[in-house]
Amino acid sequence: MKNYIQPGKVIDFVAAAAIASGQVVRVGQILGVSVSDVAIGETGQAHIEGVFAVPKVSGAVIARGESLSWDASAAAFDDNAAVPASGDVQGAPAVAFEAAGNGVLTIAVRFTGVPGTVTA
Template sequence: MKNYVQPGENITITATAAATSGQGVLVGNLFGIAAGNAEIGDSLDLVTVGVFDMPKVSTDVLAVGDFVYWDDTAKLATADDDTGNNELIGLAVTAAGNPSGTVNVRLNG
């Protein structure tokens, strides 16, 4: 197939903000987990598929299969879509209660 570019599990972008390995990164509607550290203007590989242990809003309650959103201001996973202002990033694959600081999320890719 002549128009095939890549599988898409990892996308290389130009960092628009400093990022550290393992941190969630949102660029437009593209969300992924930083595969390494980067400064503004550096190339940054984002992992866009898989299951990741992610920091979350500690008071949020998530059940397995619940939608998970990204609060880009707080840099946290959340159960709240904030009236469409938070980006849908995946599904919870573990339950996470109040209080808890993390949840396992399967990214939408």
């Protein structure tokens, strides 16, 4: 097939800040997990599908299967009930793969590759 490009499970991004391998990155309205360390201004790749252990807002109580939001200022996932702030990603870019309660700092998240809504 001449028009095939790739499976669509990774996306390229240009790092606006230094990015560590495994760090969550926002590419437009999509969230992903950086494949490797990426220096400022360099191009990296992020997985946009799959399950990854990522940061969670400490006070959030999240049920398995719950749609999540990305809290840009905390650089962590929160539940969708949280009031969005500038730069947050609301909607369905990721789903809780496990439950995580108050005080828990990481959560297994399934990245869907589906765009969310970025708060202006």
